[in-house]
Amino acid sequence: MNSDLAMLTNSAFFADLSRKAAAALSQSVTLKSFREDDMIFREGEPARFFCVVLRGFVKLSKACENGRIASVRVCEPGDVFAECMLRAGPDYAYSAEAAEDCTLALFDLDTVRALAEDDRSIDMAVMHVMSRNLLSTLNCIAEDRLHTAPQRLASYLLQTAQNDRKPAGFRLPFRKSLLAAKLGLTPEGLSRAFALLKDHGIAVQGRTIRIENSEALRGL
Amino acid sequence: MNSDLAMLTNSAFFADLSRKAAAALSQSVTLKSFREDDMIFREGEPARFFCVVLRGFVKLSKACENGRIASVRVCEPGDVFAECMLRAGPDYAYSAEAAEDCTLALFDLDTVRALAEDDRSIDMAVMHVMSRNLLSTLNCIAEDRLHTAPQRLASYLLQTAQNDRKPAGFRLPFRKSLLAAKLGLTPEGLSRAFALLKDHGIAVQGRTIRIENSEALRGL
DNA sequence: CAAACCATTTGATGAAGATCAAAGAGGCTT
DNA sequence: AAGCCTCTTTGATCTTCATCAAATGGTTTG
Numbered sequence: 005m006n007s008d009l010a011m012l013t014n015s016a017f018f019a020d021l022s023r024k025a026a027a028a029l030s031q032s033v034t035l036k037s038f039r040e041d042d043m044i045f046r047e048g049e050p051a052r053f054f055c056v057v058l059r060g061f062v063k064l065s066k067a068c069e070n071g072r073i074a075s076v077r078v079c080e081p082g083d084v085f086a087e088c089m090l091r092a093g094p095d096y097a098y099s100a101e102a103a104e105d106c107t108l109a110l111f112d113l114d115t116v117r118a119l120a121e122d123d124r125s126i127d128m129a130v131m132h133v134m135s136r137n138l139l140s141t142l143n144c145i146a147e148d149r150l151h152t153a154p155q156r157l158a159s160y161l162l163q164t165a166q167n168d169r170k171p172a173g174f175r176l177p178f179r180k181s182l183l184a185a186k187l188g189l190t191p192e193g194l195s196r197a198f199a200l201l202k203d204h205g206i207a208v209q210g211r212t213i214r215i216e217n218s219e220a221l222r223g224l
Numbered sequence: 225m226n227s228d229l230a231m232l233t234n235s236a237f238f239a240d241l242s243r244k245a246a247a248a249l250s251q252s253v254t255l256k257s258f259r260e261d262d263m264i265f266r267e268g269e270p271a272r273f274f275c276v277v278l279r280g281f282v283k284l285s286k287a288c289e290n291g292r293i294a295s296v297r298v299c300e301p302g303d304v305f306a307e308c309m310l311r312a313g314p315d316y317a318y319s320a321e322a323a324e325d326c327t328l329a330l331f332d333l334d335t336v337r338a339l340a341e342d343d344r345s346i347d348m349a350v351m352h353v354m355s356r357n358l359l360s361t362l363n364c365i366a367e368d369r370l371h372t373a374p375q376r377l378a379s380y381l382l383q384t385a386q387n388d389r390k391p392a393g394f395r396l397p398f399r400k401s402l403l404a405a406k407l408g409l410t411p412e413g414l415s416r417a418f419a420l421l422k423d424h425g426i427a428v429q430g431r432t433i434r435i436e437n438s439e440a441l442r443g444l
Numbered sequence: 445c446a447a448a449c450c451a452t453t454t455g456a457t458g459a460a461g462a463t464c465a466a467a468g469a470g471g472c473t474t
Numbered sequence: 475a476a477g478c479c480t481c482t483t484t485g486a487t488c489t490t491c492a493t494c495a496a497a498t499g500g501t502t503t504g
Contacts (some may be wrong), residue, residue, distance in 0.1 A: 066366035074369035076362045091348070092355035098362060127347040128311070134354050135312035141361045142296045142318060146286035148368060149294035149408050152490065180452070188369050193491060195453050210452095210500085372460065400482065413461060415483050430470075430482095 008035055011058040012109050015082045016136075020129035028119050029126070034110040038102035047099045051089035053110040057081050060106020061178050063185060066098045075185040077141070078103065080177065084133045089113060090120075103182050148188055153197040154204075156187045158221045161206065165215050173207075173214035180211070228255055231278040232329050235302045236356075240349035248339050249346070254330040258322035267319045271309035273330040277301050280326020281398050283405060286318045295405035297361070298323065300397070304353045309333055310340075323402050368408055373417040374424075376407045378441045381426065385435050393427075393434035400431070 012018060012033070018026055035058070038044060044055065047066060055062070062079040076098060079085050085100060090113055120126040147156055160183070165174055176183060184194035198208050204224065205217025215221065232238060232253070238246055255278070258264060264275065267286060275282070282299040296318060299305050305320065310333055340346040367376055380403070385394055396403060404414035418428050424444065425437025435441065 064362075066363070066370075068366070068370045072370055074366045076365045076369075088355035088358045090355070091351040092359055097359045098366075121344075124341075124344065124347070127344070127351065131311040131347065131351055131354065134351065134358060135308035135310070138308045138354060138358045138361060139312055139317045141358060141365065142284075143286070144365055145296045145361065145368070145408075146288070146294045146318075148365070149296075150286075150288045150292055188365075190492060191452070192454085192493080196491085199453080410462060411482070412463080412484085416461085419483080 008058045008107050008109075011081060012056060015056055015084070017056055017084050017129050017133050020125060020132050022123055022125040025119065025123040025125045025129075028123070029111065029116070032112060032115045032119070034112075035107060036110055037107045038105070040102055040104045042102045044100040044102060044108065045086070045096050047096055049096050051086065051093045051096050051113060053112050054084065054086040054089055054116075055100070055111070056109040057083045057085070058107045058109055061103040061182060062106060062108070063101050063103040063182065064098045065101065065185075074188075077144075078178075078182060078186040084137070087130055087134055087137070090117060090130060103185075104178060144188075152224075153187065153189050153193050154200045155224045156189075157194065157197040158201060158204070158206075158224055160187065161201075161213060161215065162218060162221060165213070165218075173212055176211040176213060228278045228327050228329075231301060232276060235276055235304070237276055237304050237349050237353050240345060240352050242343055242345040245339065245343040245345045245349075248343070249331065249336070252332060252335045252339070254332075255327060256330055257327045258325070260322055260324045262322045264320040264322060264328065265306070265316050267316055269316050271306065271313045271316050271333060273332050274304065274306040274309055274336075275320070275331070276329040277303045277305070278327040278329055281323040281402060282326060282328070283321050283323040283402065284318045285321065285405075294408075297364075298398075298402060298406040304357070307350055307354055307357070310337060310350060323405075324398065364408075372444075373407065373409050373413050374420045375444045376409075377414065377417040378421060378424070378426075378444055380407065381421075381433060381435065382438060382441055385433070385438075393432055396431040396433060 009030070013026065013030070018029075021029065034053075038060075044062065045051075057079045059081055062083075062085065063075050064077040064079065064085060065073050065075040067073045077085070086096065089096065116126065120130075147159070151159065180194055181191045184191045187194065189197065198206070201221070202208065205215060205220035207214040207216055229250070233246065233250070238249075241249065254273075258280075264282065265271075277299045279301055282303075282305065283295050284297040284299065284305060285293050285295040287293045297305070306316065309316065336346065340350075367379070371379065400414055401411045404411045407414065409417070418426070421441070422428065425435060425440035427434040427436055
């Protein structure tokens with residue numbers, strides 16, 4: 005679709021590319037749509053491509069021997085994931101799953117490696133997104149270790165509301181169970197966190213959130 | 225010191241560099257020693273260099289508004305940190321502190337950025353270590369969310385013992401309180417985890433660990 | 445419209461870890 | 475070797491969160 009390509013060329017990843025590199029990568033990209041719950045790739049599988057999210061949401065997760073699964077990241081439109089497979093590997097270190105219907109841009113790793121030999125802007129773009137991913141992952145660890153569930157939720161809400169520039173109210177971009185995964189909680193845990201925040205300046209109606217008192221929120 | 229330089233040229237970071245790049249970087253490196261508890265840099269400060277650990281251990285941590293601090297990573301000799309500041313920033317996103325007396329190789333960010341324009345192997349080396357750092361950070365999140373304290377400790381012990389190739393016994397490379405930070409625990413919590421493992425194939429005597437039954441360990 | 449389905453909420457309980465306080469154990473200094 | 479200082483362990487308590495079970499609510503479908 006046309007808007008998919010526009011999303012791609014407007015992504016943070018493409019912003020760093022030279023005109024030539026952008027053209028070459030656009031040439032070689034594969035756009036692919038996935039249905040909710042489809043696996044995009046699985047942990048342990050040989051890595052073949054990295055991805056830019058164009059539409060929908062993707063959940064990255066790791067499994068442990070006994071079968072339990074932890075989600076480690078939720079990717080939104082514009083986000084890049086598995087770019088680290090360009091220089092690590094050879095196998096995916098986590099699974100990627102469509103958290104809802106979504107469209108991705110897939111970049112073949114070998115092709116990009118080859119193109120990168122001729123155009124440094126590709127390395128620059130990769131390093132840039134990888135740096136951001138690394139910092140936000142470190143931040144996630146700190147958040148997990150320092151803050152309680154209601155605090156993490158409050159922090160997410162403030163940040164999201166700010167991005168949306170809607171001081172009044174806004175809609176969660178996805179299902180609450182996905183938000184729970186993003187925050188490292190069970191759905192029940194998230195629900196209780198919302199319940200608690202109702203006494204601290206937040207009104208919830210389904211996916212619609214209204215921040216009535218952002219001071220109270222910050223003061224947790 | 226001579227062995228410091230040897231440590232540097234044997235590091236994973238240098239392994240990817242061309243002869244030319246290795247020479248240029250060796251030229252521009254600053255070796256610096258820190259005393260235990262010295263701050264190497266602080267969160268929020270303008271980023272000036274990234275580091276390779278040559279000797280000793282470094283703790284990376286983030287603070288939150290109320291002053292509490294979470295350590296997000298412990299770096300050992302050979303590890304690289306703050307390399308993401310080459311393409312992110314401009315300020316350090318976490319603090320780095322000498323967890324014991326240590327020696328670091330400091331690389332001026334601007335200098336390395338300039339050198340990287342002429343030699344792609346620098347970008348490759350940076351991407352390589354950054355990829356590894358990103359994957360191990362994601363792994364840390366999964367570990368935190370999936371495993372209990374004794375399980376994380378067991379996992380660390382098995383991995384460390386394996387690296388050391390000493391099926392019998394080995395010494396922890398650092399103070400237990402630092403191990404606690406690495407595993408995201410309080411010192412008390414780590415102590416209790418050790419106590420619990422004593423019933424599961426582990427003998428502890430100060431810093432000396434003996435794995436008496438690695439099967440029992442795995443079966444937590 | 446009713447039925448079925450799925451997401452979310454609520455309740456009750458349990459386990460894991462943090463925290464505070466104090467005792468024990470090394471290791472170093474003198 | 476005695477004393478001191480710091481690290482580590484242990485005990486008691488409290489908070490947080492996961493888990494299991496069941497109720498509620500909203501949406502889709504026949």
